[in-house]
Amino acid sequence: MAILIRTAFDTERGVLGALKLRSSLTWGDHVEDLRALPEAGQVPLAHMPHVVVAELQGQVVGFATMLAGENADEAELEDLFVAPEHWRTGVGGKLLAEAERRAARNGARTVRVIAGERARSFYEASGYRYAKPVATDFELAAELRKDLRRSAFPCLDA
Numbered sequence: 001m002a003i004l005i006r007t008a009f010d011t012e013r014g015v016l017g018a019l020k021l022r023s024s025l026t027w028g029d030h031v032e033d034l035r036a037l038p039e040a041g042q043v044p045l046a047h048m049p050h051v052v053v054a055e056l057q058g059q060v061v062g063f064a065t066m067l068a069g070e071n072a073d074e075a076e077l078e079d080l081f082v083a084p085e086h087w088r089t090g091v092g093g094k095l096l097a098e099a100e101r102r103a104a105r106n107g108a109r110t111v112r113v114i115a116g117e118r119a120r121s122f123y124e125a126s127g128y129r130y131a132k133p134v135a136t137d138f139e140l141a142a143e144l145r146k147d148l149r150r151s152a153f154p155c156l157d158a
Contacts, residue, residue: 008051066099075103077113
């Protein structure tokens with residue numbers, strides 16, 4: 001079964017928000033806090049042009065949001081969520097690769113992400129390196145960074 005990676009449609013905000021919340025709740029951490037936090041189940045309309053989705057057999061099974069960073073040559077991975085039943089199937093890696101490709105195409109040389117302990121190894125396996133600790137609403141997390149070299153994206157060299 002082929003996974004289609006594509007730009008999200010504005011009409012998918014509800015589906016994406018529900019997927020985001022369901023994925024966040026699956027671990028069983030901070031359940032009541034997440035349910036009480038409206039943004040835990042929402043994707044802002046302003047983010048939608050920057051969202052890529054993974055679709056499998058007509059169903060959205062994951063999404064990633066890559067926003068412009070604080071500097072012109074930086075991007076920030078705001079969201080990367082995969083439906084729990086599709087964890088460890090390559091969906092997250094494909095979403096991350098496409099989000100990075102688009103960030104590089106838009107001039108980013110570095111991507112930063114704030115990752116909790118459970119997600120940290122995924123990002124490190126994808127080339128991200130620890131930068132510093134970051135306090136979040138729920139726990140201490142890690143800021144990770146990846147240097148996007150143009151050579152990693154040969155399609156951009158043409």
